[in-house]
Amino acid sequence: MTMELKPLFGKVALLGIGLIGSSMAHAMRRADLAAHIAGYARSPETLDAAKRIGFADTLHDTPEAAVRDADFVVLATPIGAFGELAQAIAPQLKTGAIVSDVGSVKAAVVRDVALHIPAGVHFVPAHPIAGTEQSGPEAGFAELFDGRWCVLTPPEGTDAQAVETVKMFWRRCGSEVELMDAKHHDIVLGITSHIPHLIAYNIVGTAADLETVTQSEVIKFSAGGFRDFTRIAASDPIMWRDVFLNNREAVLEVLGRFYEDLAALQRAIRWGDGEALFNLFTRTRAIRRSIIEAGQDTPAPNFGRSRARRN
16 A cells, blocks of 8 residues: 655745746646645746646746745746845745755855845755756646756755755655755866856857858758757756856866867867877767766667657
């Protein structure tokens, strides 16, 4: 006989109902994690779309109204708005509530949010490492977090039970959970996410500016590698602007190392050093295989030629 899991929270407030926020709502519905889901967005169009989809019990155009009586509050707007949001909702947070977030930068979030958290309220920063290039409430789906990692970066002294509750929340949303220091998180995500996005934005911009190649040729003859870059470069520009502005130290540190490695690759090509190129490509191919073995991707071919629904 299996016991039914009770809702983990009475009320959850999602401040931001784009891809991540709406996917959290769908995942909460699937796992019966909240008795009441409240959503906040500034845009009337976003609120109208969320109302049509129906993933929230109530929708609000102010964050203060959304968080009233909430047990779990999640900041899911672009990172640059977190400090202002935290300051606005602070007087409305009830004692014992947990405040979290979904930002892909953590040290800056701790810096901007922690000072506004009232005594008796627990702050457990989180980063679900999941997403697509789509945005908006229509882009959300419950399976987004399945089999993905969620990193928690609680500041020193955070209530242990609050951390355990947030861990349980994300596990019931389908994620694996790991705890990490905020600054270390920012270095790790700098190399695994932020720099790849920066390179994607840059290479697509270079292609658009290349005078000897027309834009129609770039589109018509896009090979698989460039298509992958354009998918990444289609991500939400506001979100990624805030990521780079708030993780500048880690990004610049990793970017410096990238420049050094790129210079070495340039020398190998210039001097015809086939052995150096072969060794690098062999080593990087092994990384790809490790990612597949870890269940973070599939080896199934995807050449962008399917006419079926594309995620």
